[in-house]
Amino acid sequence: MNNAELTALRAGNVPRGVPATAPVYVARAKNALVTDVEGREYVDFAAGIGVMNVGHCHPKVVEAVKAQADLYSHTCFGLVGYESYLRLAEKLNQHAPGDSAKRTFFVNSGAEAVENAVKVARYATGRKSIIAFEDGFHGRTFMTLSLTSQVSPYKIGFGPYASDIYRIPYAYCYRCPLALTYPACGCECANLLQNAFDKHVGAEDVAAVIAEPVQGEGGFIVPPPEYMGRIKKICEDHGILLIADEIQTGMGRTGKWFAMEHWGVAPDLMTTAKALGAGFPLAGVTGRQDIMDTVHPSGVGTTYGGNPTACRAGLAVFDIIEGEGLLERATVLGDRIRSRFKALQKHYPVIGDVRGIGAMAAIELVEDPETKKPAGDLAKAFRAALYANGVINVGAGTYHNVVRVLVPLTIEDDTLARGLDIVEETFAQVSASPAGS
Numbered sequence: 001m002n003n004a005e006l007t008a009l010r011a012g013n014v015p016r017g018v019p020a021t022a023p024v025y026v027a028r029a030k031n032a033l034v035t036d037v038e039g040r041e042y043v044d045f046a047a048g049i050g051v052m053n054v055g056h057c058h059p060k061v062v063e064a065v066k067a068q069a070d071l072y073s074h075t076c077f078g079l080v081g082y083e084s085y086l087r088l089a090e091k092l093n094q095h096a097p098g099d100s101a102k103r104t105f106f107v108n109s110g111a112e113a114v115e116n117a118v119k120v121a122r123y124a125t126g127r128k129s130i131i132a133f134e135d136g137f138h139g140r141t142f143m144t145l146s147l148t149s150q151v152s153p154y155k156i157g158f159g160p161y162a163s164d165i166y167r168i169p170y171a172y173c174y175r176c177p178l179a180l181t182y183p184a185c186g187c188e189c190a191n192l193l194q195n196a197f198d199k200h201v202g203a204e205d206v207a208a209v210i211a212e213p214v215q216g217e218g219g220f221i222v223p224p225p226e227y228m229g230r231i232k233k234i235c236e237d238h239g240i241l242l243i244a245d246e247i248q249t250g251m252g253r254t255g256k257w258f259a260m261e262h263w264g265v266a267p268d269l270m271t272t273a274k275a276l277g278a279g280f281p282l283a284g285v286t287g288r289q290d291i292m293d294t295v296h297p298s299g300v301g302t303t304y305g306g307n308p309t310a311c312r313a314g315l316a317v318f319d320i321i322e323g324e325g326l327l328e329r330a331t332v333l334g335d336r337i338r339s340r341f342k343a344l345q346k347h348y349p350v351i352g353d354v355r356g357i358g359a360m361a362a363i364e365l366v367e368d369p370e371t372k373k374p375a376g377d378l379a380k381a382f383r384a385a386l387y388a389n390g391v392i393n394v395g396a397g398t399y400h401n402v403v404r405v406l407v408p409l410t411i412e413d414d415t416l417a418r419g420l421d422i423v424e425e426t427f428a429q430v431s432a433s434p435a436g437s
């Protein structure tokens with residue numbers, strides 16, 4: 001079937017609530033190239049939203065998965081254990097930031113990992129409240145949707161939401177919540193957490209603060225160097241746990257195993273998913289042993305969590321990131337992408353901000369660089385044209401005006417250059433009045 005026929009099949013069978021960015025259906029994919037059912041090739045600048053860090057069909061992942069499929073596909077870890085679960089837990093415990101002893105258990109999706117991190121935090125502290133951030137994203141189940149900030153399309157019409165969740169502004173420097181400028185501001189926004197204890201919820205009721213070290217869905221918002229340390233210190237002063245949601249930022253994406261390392265902060269609990277399983281549903285909750293082991297036996301768990309095939313894929317991912325120097329590569333790729341974007345910004349003032357860290361790179365589009373009015377329509381047109389020109393891409397931002405790049409960390413130089421050339425040509429195509437040309 002061709003793309004049009006599959007689009008019709010979809011329309012007749014799948015509800016419209018399921019996202020559909022472009023009428024493109026995959027036939028096969030290899031590293032950073034995706035070929036559709038009509039034989040058209042696309043450069044993959046989305047990597048399945050930060051999942052395929054080691055590229056599509058990496059031979060080591062394929063080999064591990066095939067070998068596992070021949071042995072057994074499911075026992076339920078709680079009934080009959082297997083070594084790959086234990087080895088992968090060991091890997092995460094070794095690589096998670098901080099020196100304290102760690103423990104890890106597995107679930108199926110990012111949202112499920114966040115749900116469980118909240119359960120553990122509440123259990124361990126005996127407190128009920130959670131503080132999350134504006135522009136944060138933690139998933140679409142009810143607890144995680146309650147933590148998620150963005151209203152449209154995620155929250156609108158789905159309430160009521162979980163109680164005892166409070167939200168404070170994040171360190172979004174381009175749109176500073178306090179209308180200050182870094183570094184003169186002294187990172188004042190970190191004090192909004194302290195402020196919340198007077199205005200929203202008593203500190204002694206707060207189990208955890210949950211933060212993405214770099215906000216993903218929010219638009220690749222990177223806080224200043226001192227921010228996370230300040231947040232952690234305030235948490236510690238009040239016996240509050242810090243949960244790092246590393247679902248999008250983890251597994252080498254930012255040039256470190258986990259993004260919190262950039263801030264020198266060891267979270268008490270950490271969630272992983274996406275790139276951990278290289279496309280096989282897998283998510284983890286990793287945390288300090290003294291916290292994780294408070295929960296009574298069978299207090300957490302799930303039928304499929306830590307599925308054997310996904311765990312084998314996860315072990316291959318660790319092996320590939322280590323063996324192919326992908327942490328260093330993430331930094332090189334991100335610098336290269338951002339420098340091309342910065343060059344583009346000189347010609348197009350509607351590119352209000354170029355930002356990111358490691359291989360998270362984004363542009364935020366505005367109608368006017370002075371007013372910073374979000375240019376959501378331009379972003380939409382740009383993204384559609386990118387698809388039409390052969391680049392798979394993903395948007396972001398509360399105002400839908402951010403285009404983020406999440407290339408596989410294994411992308412070849414020439415494929416990256418090809419994708420970036422298309423980005424430049426496409427931007428010229430969609431922006432009516434480029435300044436300076």
Ligand SMILES: Cc1ncc(COP(=O)(O)O)c(C=O)c1O
Pocket residue numbers: 049109110111112114137138139140212216217245246247248273274
């Ligand atoms: C930071 C973060 N947390 C949680 C999630 C939810 O993960 P999942 O879609 O696997 O439930 C996502 C997904 O984009 C995410 O980026």
